[in-house]
Amino acid sequence: MSSTTCVVVWVSCGSKLENITTTTHQKSVVKCSNNNNDKIRFTSISSAAVAAASVPSRSSEEKVYEVVLKQAALVREQRKRRTIEIDDDFMTNLHLLNAAYDRCGQVCAEYAKTFFLGTQLMTEERRKAIWAIYVWCRRTDELVDGPNASHITPTALDRWEQRLNDVFQGRPYDMFDAALSHTVSNYPVDIQPFKDMIEGMRMDLRKSRYNNFDELYLYCYYVAGTVGLMSVPVMGIAPDSNSSTETIYNAALALGIANQLTNILRDVGEDARRGRIYLPQDELAQAGLSEEDIFNGKVTDKWRNFMKGQIKRARIFFDEAEKGVSELNSASRWPVWASLLLYRQILDSIEANDYNNFTKRAYVGQAKKLFSLPAAYAKAFLGPPKLTKMIMR
Ligand SMILES: CC(C)=CCC/C(C)=C/CC/C(C)=C/CC/C(C)=C/[C@@H]1[C@@H](COP(=O)(O)OP(=O)(O)O)[C@]1(C)CC/C=C(\C)CC/C=C(\C)CCC=C(C)C
């Protein structure tokens, strides 16, 4: 790793820019004074700057970007095909392994039909690996969101993390774990994003308010940005991609963040009924809104304006994500485009509901969903890079 480059974080937001330079970090940060509208682009970063990470004033974006760099480096170094000894007793038997993956596929098909369909074009090996990761994520989410959520304690999450360590060491506890053990032995998937997702669940147990976007960003990374980082090593990067691995991981992270922000905006009413507000408190106050306003659930002009800003920000993350999709292996692009197009339409639906996300659930209708699949297919296989190449030939 080079130690000569420096961190440059550009946050651009319309015309109002404020330049802050912190020499200890060898870092130049251009910060936006209006949180509703910030755009984040990381251009380069150094290990020296990363080493200076103990300085307490780092933003969540900076902390998360360190993880992005680490994941990108792992793939670059091709630390693939780590040979993990999978417990003989449990599964030297290929038949059992296939059965484990089939069960993962069934869970995917049950919980996320469109996504399951989208995985059908991936190579069989990749498809199965993505299913195994999906099932682990779904199970992790269910711990705090599922029917037994009220019994979940930090100790239970510690045990889940210990189990994760075992899975990565080739000691699975059940069939789903076995599929994941195999997947992580086969692809350069790092344990960090998995641990971070569990950290997000811990956060959910102890926190129901977010002071500002920086805090919310960290939560979004933990529960969703991590999914992007887990998936890229399996989906693979196109052999002819000219983008840096960091850029691609950054886009993957952005898609997770965009999805989670959208999920939050869709579920404001539902979350409030559980006593939770996943919205930046400082931005609510700036918009003249109080907690009571959220709990009362009345759509006012103040609320509409606030929501416009939040939707705009989510769309910026989707735009950031778009830059990376075409860099993925061609067979992996379809499910990613499908996920991006479908989730982004939830934002349109919130607008169509006149910003009533208190009592109306924004959703993408069946017809729009069906239309999105060929649209995603077209983007995956007829996207600009290919067309350009065809024209140039
Ligand atoms: C192709 C593809 C989409 C692959 C990802 C597959 C995968 C491993 C998904 C796991 C999703 C999961 C169960 C996460 C647990 C936490 C959670 C529930 C997060 C929310 C998902 C939406 O779920 P749902 O609508 O069911 O929410 P409720 O539980 O009902 O509230 C999230 C909003 C986040 C999911 C995040 C992603 C799908 C990120 C995808 C990013 C990539 C695949 C990277 C793509 C790469 C580039 C370069 C852009």
Ligand SMILES: [Mn+2]
């Ligand atoms: Mn959930």
